[in-house]
Amino acid sequence: MSFFRSLLQRWNRLYRRSSIQMILSASFTAVAVVGMVFLGLTLFFRFSSTTNTQMAENSQRVLAQVNLNLDNYLRSMMRVSDTAYYRVIKDLDLEQDDLSRDLELLYESNRDSLVSIAVFSSDGRLIASTPLAGLKNSVSPQWEPWFLTAMEKIENLHFSTPHVQNLFADPDYRYRWVVSLSRQVELTRSGSIEGGVLLVDMSFGGIEQICKDVNLSASGGYLYLIDGDGEIIYHPRQQLIYAGLQSENNLTAAGYRDGSHQESFQGRNRQVTVKTVGYTGWKLVGVVPMDNMWDNYGQLLLFFLFVVLFSIFLLVFVNLRLSEWITAPVKRLDQAVKELEAGQQEVDLDVGGPHEVEHLSHSIRSMVSTMRHLMDDIIEQEEQKRRSELDVLQSQINPHFLYNTLDSVVWMTENGRTQDAVVMLTSLARFFRISLSRGNSIISIADELDHARHYLTIQKMRYKNKFSAVITADPCVETLYTLKLIVQPILENAIYHGMAYADGDGEIQIRAFREGGDVFIEVSDNGPGMPEELVARLLDTGAPSVSGAKGSGIGFRNVHRRIQLAFGASYGLTILSEPDAGTTVRIHLPALDEEAARHYRKEGEQ
Amino acid sequence: MKRKILLQLVVPLLSLCVLFLLLAFDPGQAHADEAPLEVSILHRESDSTLWSAARQGMEQAAADMGVELRFLAPSVSNQAEEQENLLSREVAGGTDAIVLVPSDQSLLAESVAAASTQTVVITMETEMADSGAAAFVGVDNAALGEALGQAVLNGVYVDGTVLLLNSVPGSNGISARLEAAAQVLEGAGRTVRIGSPSKALGLSEALPSILAADPPDAIIAFEADALELAAAAIQGMNPRPLLYGMGATDTIAAHLEQGIITAIAAQNEFAAGYLAVDAAVRAVRREAGQDTAPLAYTLVRKETMYHPDHQKLLFPVTR
Numbered sequence: 021m022s023f024f025r026s027l028l029q030r031w032n033r034l035y036r037r038s039s040i041q042m043i044l045s046a047s048f049t050a051v052a053v054v055g056m057v058f059l060g061l062t063l064f065f066r067f068s069s070t071t072n073t074q075m076a077e078n079s080q081r082v083l084a085q086v087n088l089n090l091d092n093y094l095r096s097m098m099r100v101s102d103t104a105y106y107r108v109i110k111d112l113d114l115e116q117d118d119l120s121r122d123l124e125l126l127y128e129s130n131r132d133s134l135v136s137i138a139v140f141s142s143d144g145r146l147i148a149s150t151p152l153a154g155l156k157n158s159v160s161p162q163w164e165p166w167f168l169t170a171m172e173k174i175e176n177l178h179f180s181t182p183h184v185q186n187l188f189a190d191p192d193y194r195y196r197w198v199v200s201l202s203r204q205v206e207l208t209r210s211g212s213i214e215g216g217v218l219l220v221d222m223s224f225g226g227i228e229q230i231c232k233d234v235n236l237s238a239s240g241g242y243l244y245l246i247d248g249d250g251e252i253i254y255h256p257r258q259q260l261i262y263a264g265l266q267s268e269n270n271l272t273a274a275g276y277r278d279g280s281h282q283e284s285f286q287g288r289n290r291q292v293t294v295k296t297v298g299y300t301g302w303k304l305v306g307v308v309p310m311d312n313m314w315d316n317y318g319q320l321l322l323f324f325l326f327v328v329l330f331s332i333f334l335l336v337f338v339n340l341r342l343s344e345w346i347t348a349p350v351k352r353l354d355q356a357v358k359e360l361e362a363g364q365q366e367v368d369l370d371v372g373g374p375h376e377v378e379h380l381s382h383s384i385r386s387m388v389s390t391m392r393h394l395m396d397d398i399i400e401q402e403e404q405k406r407r408s409e410l411d412v413l414q415s416q417i418n419p420h421f422l423y424n425t426l427d428s429v430v431w432m433t434e435n436g437r438t439q440d441a442v443v444m445l446t447s448l449a450r451f452f453r454i455s456l457s458r459g460n461s462i463i464s465i466a467d468e469l470d471h472a473r474h475y476l477t478i479q480k481m482r483y484k485n486k487f488s489a490v491i492t493a494d495p496c497v498e499t500l501y502t503l504k505l506i507v508q509p510i511l512e513n514a515i516y517h518g519m520a521y522a523d524g525d526g527e528i529q530i531r532a533f534r535e536g537g538d539v540f541i542e543v544s545d546n547g548p549g550m551p552e553e554l555v556a557r558l559l560d561t562g563a564p565s566v567s568g569a570k571g572s573g574i575g576f577r578n579v580h581r582r583i584q585l586a587f588g589a590s591y592g593l594t595i596l597s598e599p600d601a602g603t604t605v606r607i608h609l610p611a612l613d614e615e616a617a618r619h620y621r622k623e624g625e626q
Numbered sequence: 627m628k629r630k631i632l633l634q635l636v637v638p639l640l641s642l643c644v645l646f647l648l649l650a651f652d653p654g655q656a657h658a659d660e661a662p663l664e665v666s667i668l669h670r671e672s673d674s675t676l677w678s679a680a681r682q683g684m685e686q687a688a689a690d691m692g693v694e695l696r697f698l699a700p701s702v703s704n705q706a707e708e709q710e711n712l713l714s715r716e717v718a719g720g721t722d723a724i725v726l727v728p729s730d731q732s733l734l735a736e737s738v739a740a741a742s743t744q745t746v747v748i749t750m751e752t753e754m755a756d757s758g759a760a761a762f763v764g765v766d767n768a769a770l771g772e773a774l775g776q777a778v779l780n781g782v783y784v785d786g787t788v789l790l791l792n793s794v795p796g797s798n799g800i801s802a803r804l805e806a807a808a809q810v811l812e813g814a815g816r817t818v819r820i821g822s823p824s825k826a827l828g829l830s831e832a833l834p835s836i837l838a839a840d841p842p843d844a845i846i847a848f849e850a851d852a853l854e855l856a857a858a859a860i861q862g863m864n865p866r867p868l869l870y871g872m873g874a875t876d877t878i879a880a881h882l883e884q885g886i887i888t889a890i891a892a893q894n895e896f897a898a899g900y901l902a903v904d905a906a907v908r909a910v911r912r913e914a915g916q917d918t919a920p921l922a923y924t925l926v927r928k929e930t931m932y933h934p935d936h937q938k939l940l941f942p943v944t945r
Contacts, residue, residue, distance in 0.1 A: 158883060158928070184937045186883075193880035195941045224943065260686065262938035263897035330642050 040350060044343035045336070052335045060328060072291065076280035079236050079293035079306040086243060087295045087304055089230045093133070094300060097201055098177055100130050101220045104137060105205050109218065114209040119148035127151060135185055135198045135221040140167065141207065142215040152188035159187050161217075166202040170217045174204035179300045181251045185221055197224050199253065227254050231304075241308035248301035250274030273305045282310075349373025353381050360388060421475075421512070422448075428482045444481050447474040457504055461586075462617045465532055465539065466498035472507040472530060479515050487519040487526025487545075497532045500539055501617035502609050503586050509575030510543040510593075510605045518547020518603060539611045544604040550597040558595060576605075583609065586620065663723065665906050666696045666716040670729035670751075670794070672703045676850050676875060677727075679942045680750075683899025684725070691907045696721070703851065704794045706733040717741045723906035726759075728752045730796030746909040750902050751849075752799035761905040765893050766920040767799040771806030774846050774870050775814075777889050777925060778807075781868045782843045784815040789842035789867070792822040793829050793852030803848040803872070833859045837867075844888075847871035850878060853890070857881040872923075874940050882928055893923045896942050 035043065108122040123137045127150045138149035144162025146155050161167050164187075166180045180200035198221040207216040227245065231254045234243045244255040250271040252258060260266040269285040269292075276294040283292050293306040352371035359367045369385040371377065425448050432441040454471040457463050463471075469491055476489040489511075507530065519526035529544045550558075558576045580593040587610050597603035612620065667684060669677060674697070681697065688695045698716070700708035706729045714737060716724055723746035728734045735757045741747050742758030753762040778788055788811050794800040808818045821836045823829040833855055837845075841863065847853035850873025857878070860866050866886070871878070874892040881887045901918050908914070926936050 156883065158885075183934070184932065184941045186932055190880075193876045195876055195879060197941065197943050257686075259682070259896050259943045260900065262943060263683070263894045263900065265897055265900055326642070326645055329645070333639070333642060 041343045041347040045339040048339040083295040083304050083306050124150040133226040135223045138219045140217045154189045156189045166200040170202040170204045177203045236306050237308045243306045246270045349377040447477040450474045462621045463504040475508045489528040491530040493532035501612040506579045509579050514545040518545035539609045541607040546602040549599045549601045555595045663693045664721045665723045666721045667725045669699045669727045672699050679895035680899035683896035684903045687900040687903035704729040706730040710737045713737050722910050725902045732797040748906045760909040763902040763918050765923045767802035768806040771803035775807035775810030778844045786843035787817045789819050789845045791847045791852045800848045830855050842867050844868040857886045889927045891923045893921050
């Protein structure tokens with residue numbers, strides 16, 4: 021069980037690691053190969069079965085033909101016997117006539133098939149014989165099997181098993197294998213009937229002529245002939261069997277019924293076809309070795325194997341190409357998505373391919389487009405948020421100052437200081453005109469310094485000239501541009517925290533200068549200064565507001581944040597202050613000419 | 627991309643082409659069509675009828691194994707010098723194997739040793755493994771001699787004389803049979819006399835005088851030719867000595883049936899011939915099974931000669 025689980029896990033890992041193309045290709049190939057092998061095996065087994073059937077039918081057909089020929093031959097031998105009996109022996113009286121001459125004529129007319137013809141009396145005496153006339157001294161025909169069988173079953177003709185003819189004295193010492201055809205005969209002697217035996221010895225030649233050269237199959241099939249007991253009458257390798265160098269399954273074959281049988285003999289499978297030869301009870305046995313048949317089909321099998329291998333190769337190649345073609349759009353889409361993931365902006369998502377992939381790529385394209393719009397919206401929203409924040413910060417300046425200034429104007433008017441009130445109101449008007457600047461957030465440094473100057477004018481009047489202020493600027497600086505209303509909050513802090521308690525000796529210096537691409541506006545006072553901790557907390561947006569008599573440092577932070585929102589984190593305020601040593605606030609800005617200021621103005625308006 | 631195509635298409639395609647060529651040109655069939663082996667058969671007998679059954683066995687083996695046979699015999703039987711010449715000639719001719727029935731193993735030892743270095747030599751009747759022969763096909767000569775000696779003991783009284791025909795002078799399988807038989811007979815108290823042909827007279831000429839000088843009670847001939855000669859020689863004798871011997875020709879069978887020969891030891895000559903060629907082919911092809919066990923022999927008497935098994939032994943089916 022764990023083995024199968026492990027196998028499944030391994031399969032899953034392999035599946036996950038494989039590409040779609042490989043999975044498609046392997047699947048196509050596997051299915052095709054399985055189908056091909058299944059079809060091939062089906063055809064092969066069908067072919068095999070048909071071949072076996074055809075082979076059996078062929079063997080039966082050949083055996084039927086051989087059987088016909090053999091039957092004709094044996095019947096011709098029986099006719100010889102009949103002729104000898106009914107035309108010769110029955111017509112003659114042994115006392116008066118000699119059988120030999122007629123038997124000799126009969127022998128001569130069939131000498132190719134016969135070895136001898138002989139007539140014996142019932143006690144085994146030789147009455148007549150041809151071609152040899154004398155019996156051997158040592159033989160006793162009456163005890164020979166063919167004689168005993170003939171005398172025992174008098175109605176029948178009897179075929180013996182093959183044996184060496186040993187009856188007649190041959191001056192040439194020839195010993196020949198024969199099959200004896202014997203029958204009981206009635207002999208006439210002096211008119212009376214007595215029993216006897218007619219013997220016709222057939223030579224092997226006739227049987228061999230019929231059985232040899234029979235081609236049962238191209239795979240080494242052969243045919244042999246046995247009697248009813250399985251004794252071999254003819255076999256193409258008979259002498260090898262007699263010499264003990266080869267063996268045959270003849271005794272088993274004697275028990276087979278007519279038809280085709282499968283047998284295993286000496287470790288080899290054979291198809292055996294049996295046909296009984298009519299009268300004699302002999303059996304023709306056709307043998308076709310199945311192993312040899314498969315040997316002959318070896319070439320066919322190899323060819324089949326070649327075709328299968330070639331087909332598999334073609335399948336693999338075609339499937340690789342096909343799956344590559346099918347998966348190409350998916351791969352292109354995958355590559356495009358990877359490029360998107362890498363942050364590439366211009367990605368071609370038009371990968372083509374079938375409907376599903378097309379739809380998928382279209383969806384991804386649409387999704388990317390939506391995502392980008394959403395991102396743009398978010399950026400826009402962020403920008404708007406920043407601008408809003410900027411506006412809010414900017415708008416936080418005005419109310420305090422306005423109320424206080426108007427209070428001062430009211431007070432001066434009530435006290436008859438009309439001229440001062442006019443001056444204050446004029447400065448206030450100028451102050452607000454610059455503050456508005458037609459809605460521009462970027463103004464020239466000259467205007468910004470002018471704005472500071474009016475502010476100082478108003479504050480000096482309010483604070484009864486407790487302090488003096490000097491504004492200086494490098495000539496080239498005033499033509500540059502800056503975020504508006506950034507100096508006034510610094511001045512406000514300097515006045516509230518540095519000059520409020522001065523006694524006419526307070527000094528505020530404003531200096532604008534340029535260093536390379538940067539512009540610096542320094543606001544210095546000779547006020548009481550601040551401890552280091554307070555300086556650190558003033559610009560820390562995360563720190564709580566600084567509590568004091570007036571203000572909480574919000575003005576510093578607003579200006580600092582506005583500058584950083586507009587120009588980046590590298591710009592903003594720097595505060596240099598020591599207790600009793602005054603305070604210098606340095607405003608760091610980029611040096612913006614008119615063109616750059618226009619750009620910032622546009623960006624801000626967006 | 628090129629390498630991928632090479633791997634995917636060209637290499638498998640080439641492999642399949644090679645396979646197809648192998649199938650098309652059928653190397654197995656080419657092996658089957660190779661030139662047949664040439665095997666020379668070098669007998670010691672000039673009369674080929676004496677070994678016709680063995681020859682049929684050889685021809686059957688040749689047909690089965692795809693071998694061409696060349697039968698050679700000396701002009702005069704048992705001439706070692708002539709056999710030596712024939713042996714050298716066949717070796718020079720490049721024959722693949724030689725089946726030799728040596729007439730004298732001592733005289734032929736050097737020639738066989740020389741031949742064995744260039745071709746395969748198989749011996750019949752006389753074992754010459756010491757001289758380099760690859761295999762021996764034949765009966766156990768000593769055992770056969772003992773068996774014949776034992777057979778004679780039944781028919782010859784103690785002190786009776788037994789003539790042993792040394793028909794093939796020299797050192798060979800026949801002499802080994804003779805020695806074994808003599809040992810058995812002498813051990814059993816029979817007088818053993820050796821009858822040999824002289825240089826001037828062959829056995830057929832010498833035998834009447836040998837028999838007339840001192841008629842033996844029994845004769846043993848250790849090969850077919852001598853047995854046929856002895857049977858012919860004793861036909862007119864009275865009393866006729868018992869005759870035993872080795873061989874299975876039709877003439878010998880007829881003499882056995884007539885009672886002239888008392889008993890024979892017979893080997894299956896067809897099997898001997900077949901196995902000799904088979905051993906030669908195996909040796910040439912370096913296949914296993916070259917060594918052949920000693921062939922069986924059977925003692926056959928007149929009474930048993932038509933036993934079915936003996937019929938098959940004595941009378942080959944030679945249609």
